[in-house]
Amino acid sequence: MVYPEKIDTLLEARWVIPVEPAGIVLRDHAVAIDRGTIRAIVPSVEAQEQFAPRERIVLGNHAVMPGLVNLHTHAAMSLMRGIADDLPLMEWLSNHIWPAETRHVDSGFVFDGTRLACAEMLRGGITCFNDMYFFPEASVRAAVASGMRASIGMIAIDFPTAYASDADDYLAKGLALRDDYNQHPLLSFCFAPHAPYTVSDRVFGSILTYAEQLDLPVHIHLHETEDEIRNSLKSHGVRPIDRLHKLGLLGPNLIAVHMVHLNSDEIGLMAQQGCTVANCPSSNLKLANGLAPVATLLSAGVNVGLGTDGAASNNRIDMFEEMRFTALLAKAQSGKADMLPAWQVLQMATLNGAQALGLGAVTGSLVAGKAADITAVDFSSLELAPCYDPLSHLVYVAGREHVSHVWVNGKLLLNDGELTTLDERELLLRAEFWRERMTTGPQNIE
Structure with a gap:
């Protein structure tokens, strides 16, 4: 009996755009991620039989691409x-x-x-x-x-x-x-x-x-x-x-x-x-x-x-x-x-x-063996409808406001639009500190 392979994350999406091979769009595919690395990219149906993930993420109307x-x-x-x-x-x-x-x-x-x-x-x-x-x-x-x-x-x-x-x-x-x-x-x-x-x-x-x-x-x-x-x-x-x-x-x-x-x-x-x-x-x-x-x-x-x-x-x-x-x-x-x-x-x-940058073997495309540096774009907004070609949509229609999830080396850094490692409120306070300092001089900042 063949048991499913244990992995960290199984990321399923409506479209996976790997960049390599060029111009390819994979519909209803999954990216298997383990220890920060892409383990495989396979049809979602096969992935559910082949892998036993600790976490399964289903992005039903998203395009997943390299970061x-x-x-x-x-x-x-x-x-x-x-x-x-x-x-x-x-x-x-x-x-x-x-x-x-x-x-x-x-x-x-x-x-x-x-x-x-x-x-x-x-x-x-x-x-x-x-x-x-x-x-x-x-x-x-x-x-x-x-x-x-x-x-x-x-x-x-x-x-x-x-x-x-x-x-x-x-x-x-x-x-x-x-x-x-x-x-x-x-x-x-x-x-x-x-x-x-x-x-x-x-x-x-x-x-x-x-x-x-x-x-x-x-x-x-x-x-x-x-x-x-x-x-x-x-x-x-x-x-x-x-x-x-x-x-x-x-x-x-x-x-x-x-x-x-x-x-x-x-x-x-x-x-x-x-x-x-x-x-x-x-x-x-x-x-x-x-x-x-x-x-x-x-x-x-x-x-x-x-x-x-x-x-x-x-x-x-x-x-x-x-x-x-x-x-x-x-x-x-x-x-x-x-x-x-x-x-x-x-x-x-x-x-x-x-x-x-000398990183072509590490990142830049979704290929088994490369780091799981991944960006997911949500195509659910009305300004992205309808979608005939998701790859074309990424360049001519979608914007950064449609990015929903980001992984670097398999770690989720943006989760449904929310930063996981950086404090947005603190960053805004520090930006205002520097704006005041550069406008009025450091002597006026407590």
Whole structure:
């Protein structure tokens, strides 16, 4: 006699969208989860005979998909949401963001801001984020407290801040943090030089050496504005991509963020070198920087993932919005309605981002043996009716407000819309504390 296999959780749903194989929708299937790992995905009828779960969850009108992977954000900047809107990038940075960071950013700010961002991300179906900010040890504590999967950027920049005195100090602190948390199951690390205009050739050389030795991604803002390119030509005699190529930084470990202003040779070079682009359409639109040539990049064979950027420049950490914008803008740019179908956009928001972070074997798709990083979207609302194609609905109809459940590594972090690891009331109080402090100064806060 064959007895059912004991497992932790059996998750049954009307639709399971695994991302791998691409474009597949499994109707009335179940995801078997045990010890944080996907054990199997089988028809619900078979699952009830094959498994004996400690917990059975039936989501009768839901689509279950991999958790979304936010390939680029500055999580702590959620506390700067709306602080300086409707301004060009360099004016926004130079006159508002950088002065505010100088006055207010410390480990407490980063801890509170990152927890606030984690709550927003979890409620929007995001299970993994790639962060770039100061005081990354505080980002680590916040990510661990939330239960999210995170790639923590070891930031490097050529000017001093409250976090570090110089570029070497940034790197030393980042590497020490990685050593402390290198075995944590939900954390990974990448080098995060801010941008070509804030990092010297010498520092890029050090980062390249470390990245090759440790086999870690390099996460950088690149070709975001026309001013960046003009200044690079003036200072270095070449465009930023050419400069990084000469320094040896272009390769499969490079995650280039924004990549708005590109010529055909640069697109070919990115493809030839196996680089990844993190497309952040909402931020690019809001700062009027332009639009990344996503369709052309994909056609050339470049891996493209999606990011939200920070809430200070978006002002939402909303991957559903980024998916919809990416799909619609690609169609408008190309003049082809069949450009970037929904299945491909969902893949960009999940598996492509995971692969860029070196996590493709861990997350980004629902496959037996991978971590149970799962998002469930409730299709019961009238604005989602009727549904002919649930995969298309995820990109063109559903929003983050329809996310009902989120698991990371098999742990339920969002249960029927309620956070399980973070206290919403406390987060709101801390957000108000920082709003008052940044508005009136710390001397007026008890």
